[in-house]
Each structure stands twice: as structure tokens, then as C-alpha cells.
Amino acid sequence: MSFRAMSLGLAAATMLAGAALPAFAQDSIYVPLFTYRTGPFAGSGTFIADGMHDYLEMLNQRDGGIGGVKLVLEECETGYDTKKGVECYEAVKGKNPVVVNPWSTGITLPLIPRASVDKIPILSMAYGLSASARGDIFPWVFNPPATYWDGLSMIIKFIGEKEGGLDKLKGKKIGFIHLDAAFGKEPIPLLQELAKDIGFEVALYPVAAQDMQNQSSQWLSARRDRPDYMIMWGWGSMNGAAVKEAVRSGYPMDKFYAVWWPSEDDARSGGAGAKGFKELNWHAVGANFPAIQDIQKHVIDKGLSKASKDKVGEVLYNRGIYNSLLIAEGIAQAQKLTGKKVVTGEDVRRGMENIKLDAARLKELGLEGFTDQLVLSCNDHNGHRAAFMQEWDGTKWVKISNPIEPMTDRVKGQLDAAAKDYAEKNAGWPKRTEACDKAS
Amino acid sequence: MLYREAGQFKTNYVADSAIFPLREDRIGLGLIVLAAYALAFLGNSFLLQAVMIPFLVFSLAAIGLNILTGYTGLLSLGTGAFMGVGAYACYKLMTAFPGVNVIVWIFVSGFFSAAVGALFGLPSLRIKGFYLAVATLAAQFFLQWCFIRIPWLVNYNVSGALDAPLRTLFGIPIMGPNATPQTRYLLVLTIVILLTWLASNLVHGRIGRMWIAIRDMDLAAELMGIRPLQTKLLAFAVSSYYCGVAGALLVFLWYGGAEYDVFNINQSFFILFMVIIGGLGSLIGSFFGAALIFILPIVLGIVLPAALSPFGLSVGADVIEHLRFMIVGALIIFFLIVEPHGLARLWQIGKQKLLVWPFPY
Numbered sequence: 001m002s003f004r005a006m007s008l009g010l011a012a013a014t015m016l017a018g019a020a021l022p023a024f025a026q027d028s029i030y031v032p033l034f035t036y037r038t039g040p041f042a043g044s045g046t047f048i049a050d051g052m053h054d055y056l057e058m059l060n061q062r063d064g065g066i067g068g069v070k071l072v073l074e075e076c077e078t079g080y081d082t083k084k085g086v087e088c089y090e091a092v093k094g095k096n097p098v099v100v101n102p103w104s105t106g107i108t109l110p111l112i113p114r115a116s117v118d119k120i121p122i123l124s125m126a127y128g129l130s131a132s133a134r135g136d137i138f139p140w141v142f143n144p145p146a147t148y149w150d151g152l153s154m155i156i157k158f159i160g161e162k163e164g165g166l167d168k169l170k171g172k173k174i175g176f177i178h179l180d181a182a183f184g185k186e187p188i189p190l191l192q193e194l195a196k197d198i199g200f201e202v203a204l205y206p207v208a209a210q211d212m213q214n215q216s217s218q219w220l221s222a223r224r225d226r227p228d229y230m231i232m233w234g235w236g237s238m239n240g241a242a243v244k245e246a247v248r249s250g251y252p253m254d255k256f257y258a259v260w261w262p263s264e265d266d267a268r269s270g271g272a273g274a275k276g277f278k279e280l281n282w283h284a285v286g287a288n289f290p291a292i293q294d295i296q297k298h299v300i301d302k303g304l305s306k307a308s309k310d311k312v313g314e315v316l317y318n319r320g321i322y323n324s325l326l327i328a329e330g331i332a333q334a335q336k337l338t339g340k341k342v343v344t345g346e347d348v349r350r351g352m353e354n355i356k357l358d359a360a361r362l363k364e365l366g367l368e369g370f371t372d373q374l375v376l377s378c379n380d381h382n383g384h385r386a387a388f389m390q391e392w393d394g395t396k397w398v399k400i401s402n403p404i405e406p407m408t409d410r411v412k413g414q415l416d417a418a419a420k421d422y423a424e425k426n427a428g429w430p431k432r433t434e435a436c437d438k439a440s
Numbered sequence: 441m442l443y444r445e446a447g448q449f450k451t452n453y454v455a456d457s458a459i460f461p462l463r464e465d466r467i468g469l470g471l472i473v474l475a476a477y478a479l480a481f482l483g484n485s486f487l488l489q490a491v492m493i494p495f496l497v498f499s500l501a502a503i504g505l506n507i508l509t510g511y512t513g514l515l516s517l518g519t520g521a522f523m524g525v526g527a528y529a530c531y532k533l534m535t536a537f538p539g540v541n542v543i544v545w546i547f548v549s550g551f552f553s554a555a556v557g558a559l560f561g562l563p564s565l566r567i568k569g570f571y572l573a574v575a576t577l578a579a580q581f582f583l584q585w586c587f588i589r590i591p592w593l594v595n596y597n598v599s600g601a602l603d604a605p606l607r608t609l610f611g612i613p614i615m616g617p618n619a620t621p622q623t624r625y626l627l628v629l630t631i632v633i634l635l636t637w638l639a640s641n642l643v644h645g646r647i648g649r650m651w652i653a654i655r656d657m658d659l660a661a662e663l664m665g666i667r668p669l670q671t672k673l674l675a676f677a678v679s680s681y682y683c684g685v686a687g688a689l690l691v692f693l694w695y696g697g698a699e700y701d702v703f704n705i706n707q708s709f710f711i712l713f714m715v716i717i718g719g720l721g722s723l724i725g726s727f728f729g730a731a732l733i734f735i736l737p738i739v740l741g742i743v744l745p746a747a748l749s750p751f752g753l754s755v756g757a758d759v760i761e762h763l764r765f766m767i768v769g770a771l772i773i774f775f776l777i778v779e780p781h782g783l784a785r786l787w788q789i790g791k792q793k794l795l796v797w798p799f800p801y
Contacts, residue, residue, distance in 0.1 A: 037758035077757035090490035110697035113617035
């Protein structure tokens with residue numbers, strides 16, 4: 001009976017696999033990478049995954065890991081799907097990961113309450129729950145270098161400066177096209193508050209995840225409403241489609257702003273008409289940094305990467321590098337603090353709170369001028385760093401502004417209220433018991 | 441040899457019409473239930489949290505859809521949304537009345553789902569087959585729209601997400617981040633066993649026969665005195681009840697927090713595939729279907745890298761993902777060709793063969 005044979009074979013294979021699960025040696029640090037190279041968000045996720053993997057692999061190849069301890073990298077494919085993300089988390093939990101990077105706001109949310117129980121820090125770099133910037137309430141969650149609320153306030157500030165002062169925005173209409181999910185809706189409360197205070201009008205254009213590639217109705221409405229500016233909170237194939245539709249509907253591209261997620265490919269999809277499209281960014285593009293040259297030499301040229309050579313240095317690839325830079329720095333700080341070589345999730349949580357990436361440290365890491373400095377502390381898990389605006393010139397991103405500081409005064413109140421609200425709604429939210437280190 | 445009818449005499453009608461007339465079946469079922477409970481103490485947290493809890497939740501949802509599609513013959517694409525109604529109702533109820541034990545609310549939330557299901561089942565009296573599927577598709581989109589657009593449903597939470605607060609039973613946390621997979625598994629298992637037992641009694645009794653009569657030929661059923669409207673609406677209500685409870689379990693005892701997107705159209709298809717692969721009109725088929733559609737990819741995810749590594753092939757997570765898709769897809773086609781009536785039918789054939797074994801007749 002073929003079925004019996006088959007099911008027996010399957011069962012036997014399962015058992016074999018269970019027995020053969022790689023046992024991690026005690027002299028390595030396990031870093032799982034949640035990635036998505038498949039599905040509708042792969043267009044963004046692949047670059048990020050390559051950047052994250054290649055930087056850490058470069059440390060392995062060049063320096064033999066961090067502090068002499070090799071990093072064990074393992075990718076888990078989430079497909080940007082919450083179900084698979086949670087499955088990935090369960091799969092890696094038992095292998096003592098030092099940090100998890102969910103790379104999806106949807107996956108981050110269910111993991112936040114678990115972090116303190118499982119003692120695994122979450123690094124949700126510039127995504128996830130904005131309120132988790134408060135280290136005193138969310139000791140296990142980190143979202144540097146800026147929250148979405150910071151990002152929105154920077155865009156509004158930039159537009160305001162262009163108009164000649166924030167008060168000049170009065171009476172203007174700002175369109176907000178966003179992915180209709182927790183991620184895209186996150187900045188709306190702040191946008192509405194700013195609209196009330198400054199006196200501009202807001203038009204919301206939600207794009208449901210299933211209609212990401214078909215935004216004609218949203219842009220048709222935008223054409224009718226004639227917003228003076230458009231701001232986009234998009235991810236995956238939504239960005240490219242939005243640029244394409246904006247060009248097609250004749251929206252003036254120099255008035256179209258996005259948060260830090262559109263990639264070169266997204267802008268390219270608009271063709272020549274996409275010139276003038278702007279987005280926020282907080283790190284350099286391009287590969288002219290010693291560390292990235294090392295990635296070329298030690299990883300790409302050796303065929304250890306999945307990235308093609310010409311994608312190295314693109315904005316999302318470098319974003320992945322930045323993410324891994326934070327992981328590596330967290331581990332390095334943890335080693336320094338504890339004096340141990342092989343650190344645990346608890347140590348890395350302390351390490352992350354002591355991240356101090358100043359110009360000197362960046363130079364030491366071979367990333368001089370790659371990004372603005374970042375200092376995290378016990379209470380501040382975000383940094384609220386400034387970002388700059390970059391513009392698409394038809395072939396590449398060009399930096400067009402100095403760092404724009406977020407409107408901290410406006411964001412802070414919202415942030416504190418949201419953090420308090422979260423802790424209250426989740427009755428029994430644990431008080432922070434983790435001690436703060438002296439340095440922070 | 442071991443599994444046979446010979447010698448088991450029935451002396452009354454009740455014993456003869458029992459659901460499990462064979463002693464071996466009863467023993468086997470008892471053993472399975474026992475093993476399921478034992479697993480809570482033997483399995484590791486990955487097995488419980490990432491395999492068994494979701495498997496049970498999806499089985500429950502598949503039972504729900506099976507009642508509607510398999511037993512009553514009404515095709516529905518709104519399963520995901522009905523699960524969502526249960527989850528959101530449970531969230532509202534337990535945050536509004538934190539004093540009442542959450543297990544009560546899990547069961548009560550199903551009634552909200554049942555009411556919504558019955559409402560969207562109204563067109564089923566007039567429309568059938570694919571057209572009804574389209575009508576339930578409307579339910580899917582409308583309800584999903586409600587989940588996004590009505591902030592009241594999530595207590596005006598900024599992130600728009602549901603999250604599981606800490607809840608206890610006899611002082612042991614059963615919900616929220618502090619609840620161990622073990623306690624949550626035991627709770628889910630108990631609820632699923634209870635509801636499966638109830639469903640088994642329903643479908644084998646008068647109501648189930650009414651549903652089957654409607655499915656097989658609604659005109660004849662009507663002529664025999666079965667009221668189509670009530671029967672169909674009852675099927676919608678019961679089916680949605682099961683889906684609603686499954687939805688509440690999914691968010692609060694498995695994920696621990698979720699966005700509206702969990703209850704999208706893909707979820708509906710996911711459950712529908714389980715029902716079709718498992719076997720329409722079979723409770724055990726619901727479990728088989730959930731196992732094949734949900735557990736098989738996980739097993740492949742573990743087996744494939746291990747199976748490929750001896751050949752010196754180290755493949756990335758994305759290739760594994762693609763392979764998973766291809767293998768599961770191929771298996772679905774294979775099973776549908778070999779046994780169009782689903783895995784439950786295979787199980788039945790296997791049992792028949794066992795009854796007569798070792799004789800070929």
C-alpha cells in the first residue's frame with residue numbers, strides 16, 4: 001500500500017529531521033533573521049534580507065564574528081505574513097536567539113508582550129509600535145533611530161519650510177496615502193492633531209493590502225481632491241504602484257513625499273516622470289564605505305551572498321546593513337558590559353541600551369559618514385534622530401536637505417499617552433524590573 | 441485480526457445506532473484523546489505552540505465550515521470573516537466585563553458570530569452554489585471593512601490591533617504572554633474536544649439528517665416536511681458559531697494579538713481547502729484536512745533542509761518556501777485525483793480493509 005509506505009517514510013523523515021536539528025555549539029551567537037524573499041512584499045524584503053545577511057556574514061568572514069565569537073545566521077521566511085512570522089518566532093525561540101527582527105509591524109505586535117517573558121529583545125528598526133520607544137515601559141523592544149511619528153513630523157516640517165513657515169500650511173490640503181494596516185495607520189493620529197493645530201486639511205487614501213497593485217481609484221480621488229501635497233506610507237509593491245499611478249495621473253512629483261521605505265526599483269517604475277519624488281532617509285546610499293567594500297570582497301565576491309553586485313549600496317540594501325549594524329553593536333556592547341564572549345538575549349538587551357554610535361565609532365567600523373550618530377539609553381529606546389530628505393533624479397537618490405529634526409514637542413505627548421494607554425489596556429503589563437546600566 | 445466486528449452483539453436499538461458501534465473504535469478514540477492530553481506534558485513548546493494549537497484551531501474552523509459546506513451543501517467564502525467576528529466579540533466582551541472568566545466569553549463570542557452568520561445566510565434560501573459563494577464573499581469583504589473602519593471594535597487602540605490581556609483560571613494564567621503553551625494547549629484541546637463531541641451529536645441526529653437531506657435534494661427535503669429556511673439558517677448559525685469560537689481561540693490563545701488582516705479572504709480559502717481535502721461531510725476529515733494543509737508545510741520546512749544537506753545542497757529559506765508551495769500543491773492535486781472524496785474517504789477505505797484483513801473479501 002503506497003500510502004502507508006509514504007506516510008511511514010514521511011514520519012521517519014520527520015523523526016530523522018528532529019534528531020538532526022543542528023545543535024548550536026556554545027561558542028557561537030545565534031542570530032535569526034526574519035526575512036521575506038517571497039510574496040507581494042518580496043520586492044522590498046529581498047534587499048533588506050541581503051543587506052542584513054551580508055553585513056553579519058562579512059563580520060564572520062573578516063573578523064571571525066564579533067569579539068572572536070562566530071555568529072550563526074539563520075533566515076526564516078515569513079512572507080510578511082503574521083502567521084508564518086509567529087511560527088518563525090516559535091521555531092527560533094528554543095535556540096537562544098540574542099535578538100529578533102520581525103521586519104513587519106504585524107508580526108512585531110504579537111511579539112511585544114512575549115519579549116519580556118521569553119527574554120528575547122525585539123529590534124523593530126523604525127517600524128512597529130511607535131510607543132515602544134519608551135524604554136521604561138517597553139524594556140525589551142527597540143525601534144531606533146526614529147518612530148513613524150517622528151518621520152511624519154519631519155515631512156510636515158520640511159513641507160512647512162518649503163512654504164515659508166509651518167503656519168503657511170494653513171488652508172492647504174495634504175493627502176495621506178497609506179497601506180491600510182497597523183503600519184500605515186500608525187501616523188494618522190498625529191497627522192490629524194497637526195492638522196487641527198496648524199490648520200491644514202487632511203485627505204486619507206487607504207490602500208488595502210490586496211489592492212496594493214491597483215491604486216487607480218485612490219489616485220482618481222486624489223485627482224479630484226487636488227491635494228497640495230501627498231504623503232505616502234507604503235511598503236512592498238504598494239510603493240512602486242503608487243509612483244506609477246502618480247505619474248500616470250499627472251500628479252506633480254515634487255510634491256509627493258514618502259516615509260523611508262520606497263526603493264530605487266519603486267522610483268524607477270515611474271519611468272522618467274518619477275523625477276522629483278522625495279523620501280526620508282537616515283543613512284547614506286552607495287557603496288563607498290570601507291565596510292561595504294569589505295562586504296564586496298569577503299561576501300559577494302566569494303559567492304556567499306544572494307545579492308547581485310549592482311544592488312549593493314541601494315537604499316534598502318543599506319537599510320539592511322544599518323539594521324545589522326545595530327545588532328552587531330548591541331552584541332559588541334553586551335560583550336563589553338558583561339565581559340562574556342558568548343552573550344544571551346538578556347545581555348544584548350543591556351547592550352542595546354548602551355549603543356553609542358558616534359562619529360568616531362562609525363569611523364572605526366568603516367562606516368564614516370554613513371549615518372548620523374545614534375545614542376540609546378535606558379529610557380530612550382529610539383533616539384528620535386533626525387532624517388534627511390532625498391530626491392529621485394531619475395537614476396539615483398540625491399540628498400537634498402540637511403538633517404531635519406522631528407517635532408519632539410508635539411510627538412512626545414502623543415508618544416507618552418500611547419505608551420501609557422498600551423500599558424493600561426493590557427492590564428497586568430509588567431513594570432520594568434530590569435536594572436539600568438551605569439553608562440546609560 | 442484485531443479490528444473486527446465478529447462477536448460484538450447488540451441487544452438494543454440504542455447500542456446499535458451508536459456513533460461508534462465497534463469496541464475497537466471506542467478504545468482507539470479514547471487512546472487518541474489520552475495521547476493528545478499526554479502531549480501537553482511530553483511535547484516541547486514549539487510542538488505545542490506552533491503546531492498543535494494552530495492545528496486544533498484550524499480543525500475547529502474546518503468543522504464549522506464542514507457543517508455548512510459538507511453537511512448542508514452551502515458553499516461559503518466568509519469563514520475568515522466569521523472567525524473575525526468571534527475574535528472581535530470576544531475582545532469586546534472580555535475588556536468590557538473583565539470580572540467574568542474569559543472561557544465563558546470564548547463560548548459566548550460564538551453566538552455573535554452565529555447571529556452575523558445567520559444574517560448573511562438569509563440569501564441562501566434563494567440562491568445556490570457559486571452564487572451563494574459570491575454572496576458570502578460580500579460578507580467577507582463587508583466584515584473585514586468593519587474590522588478596519590470601526591475603531592470601537594478595538595477599544596480605539598492606536599495600532600488597530602487586538603491583543604490578549606492577562607487572564608487567569610484558578611490563578612493560573614491562561615491568556616496573555618505569561619500563559620505557557622502547555623496551559624493554552626490544554627485549554628484549546630478541551631474546547632475543541634467538547635465542541636467536536638457536540639458537532640458529532642448534531643450531525644448524527646435529527647438536525648444533521650435535516651442538513652444532509654437539504655444538501656442531497658432540497659426539493660425532496662421540503663416535500664418531506666423539512667423547512668429549508670430554518671434548516672439552512674440553523675446550518676449557517678451553527679457553522680458560524682464554530683468559526684467564531686475558532687477565531688477567538690486563534691487570536692487569544694494562539695497569536696496573543698493580531699491585526700484585522702488575519703481574517704482576510706486567504707484565511708477563508710485556507711479553511712475551505714482543508715474541508716475539501718479532508719473530506720466534505722466528515723468530522724474526522726476536518727482534522728485530516730487541517731493536518732495536511734497546516735502541518736505538512738511545517739514538517740517540510742524542517743525535513744527539506746535536513747534532506748537536502750547530505751547532498752551538499754544548502755538552500756536558502758526562500759527556496760524552501762517555494763519548495764513547500766510546490767510540494768503541498770502537488771500533493772493536493774495528487775490526493776484529489778486519487779481520492780476525490782478527501783482524506784476521510786481514504787480513512788474509511790482503510791478501515792474497511794482492516795475489518796476484513798487478512799482475507800481479501
